[in-house]
Amino acid sequence: MEPIEKLIEHLRASIPLTEREESLVADSFQKTIMHKKEFLLSPGHVSQHMRFIAKGCLRAFYMDESAKEHVVQFGVEGWWVNDLYSYLTQTPAKQFVQALEPSTVLQIHRDALNRLYEEVPAMERFYRLKFEKAYVSLQDRTLNAMSKSAEERYLDFRSRYRGIEQRVPQYMVASYLGITPEFLSALRKNLK
Numbered sequence: 001m002e003p004i005e006k007l008i009e010h011l012r013a014s015i016p017l018t019e020r021e022e023s024l025v026a027d028s029f030q031k032t033i034m035h036k037k038e039f040l041l042s043p044g045h046v047s048q049h050m051r052f053i054a055k056g057c058l059r060a061f062y063m064d065e066s067a068k069e070h071v072v073q074f075g076v077e078g079w080w081v082n083d084l085y086s087y088l089t090q091t092p093a094k095q096f097v098q099a100l101e102p103s104t105v106l107q108i109h110r111d112a113l114n115r116l117y118e119e120v121p122a123m124e125r126f127y128r129l130k131f132e133k134a135y136v137s138l139q140d141r142t143l144n145a146m147s148k149s150a151e152e153r154y155l156d157f158r159s160r161y162r163g164i165e166q167r168v169p170q171y172m173v174a175s176y177l178g179i180t181p182e183f184l185s186a187l188r189k190n191l192k
Contacts, residue, residue: 003031003054003055003104003106004026004029004031004054004106006054006055006077006078007025007026007052007054007106008022008025008026010052010078011025011123011126014125014126014129015122015123015125015126017120017122021119021120021122024116024119024120025116025120025123028108028113028115028116029052029106029107029108030107030108031104031105031106032104032105032106032107033102033103033104034099034102034103034104034105035099035102036099036100036101036102037098037099038098039096039097039098040058040081040097040098040099040105041082041083041086041093041095041096041097042093042096043062043063043092043093043094043095043096044092045092045093046086046090046091046092046093047082047083047084047086047087048087048109048110049082049087049108049109049110050080050082050087050107050108050110051080051081051082051097051105051106051107052079052080052105052106052107053075053076053077053078053079053080053081053103053104053105054077054104054105054106055077055103055104056076056077056099056100056101056102056103056105057074057075057076057100057101057103057164057168058074058075058081058097058098058099058100058103058105059071059072059073059074059075059081059098059100059168060072060073060075060081060083060095060096060097061095061098061175062094062095062096063096069172070175071172071173071175071176072095072176074100074161074164074168074172074176076163076167080130081097081105082097083095083097084131084134087110100167100168101167113127144156145178150177150178150179150183150187151187151191153177153178153179154177154179154184154187154188154191155191157173157176157177170184170185
């Protein structure tokens with residue numbers, strides 16, 4: 001299936017689209033082919049695009065003052081990835097968005113998206129639903145980090161995101177969970 005077909009199918013799962021609207025959507029997105037370890041966004045640059053992953057695996061992360069990486073989000077086929085704060089506030093990004101394997105991303109510039117909202121009103125509803133889901137996920141992750149043990153967070157990660165663990169290095173999973181790779185390794189060993 002072509003990348004744009006994957007996007008249209010993804011959109012159709014949430015909103016109705018006519019053939020004309022599908023064509024307008026297809027014309028508004030640009031395909032970006034990424035190599036492993038290539039960056040789509042870096043700190044200091046303002047995020048100007050919404051990004052749909054048609055193929056591959058990406059991560060969003062930031063680096064603290066001591067240059068330690070903190071994974072904020074993983075994204076695989078059918079997911080969206082971005083520094084949403086930068087996009088919504090039009091301030092410099094604090095996160096990197098990087099391909100973890102060869103990937104195909106469909107991007108829409110914010111100006112094109114605003115035009116699309118006028119031409120295809122259902123797109124505004126689609127993104128409202130996406131933003132709501134992103135907020136709920138963020139709040140859920142924050143509360144879990146404060147109230148669940150590392151083992152509970154790891155088991156929750158495995159049940160929610162089946163398959164991601166096999167696609168990303170263990171140290172990145174540990175970073176996402178807020179634990180050390182050594183602790184994650186011991187935790188996995190104890191669970192077997």
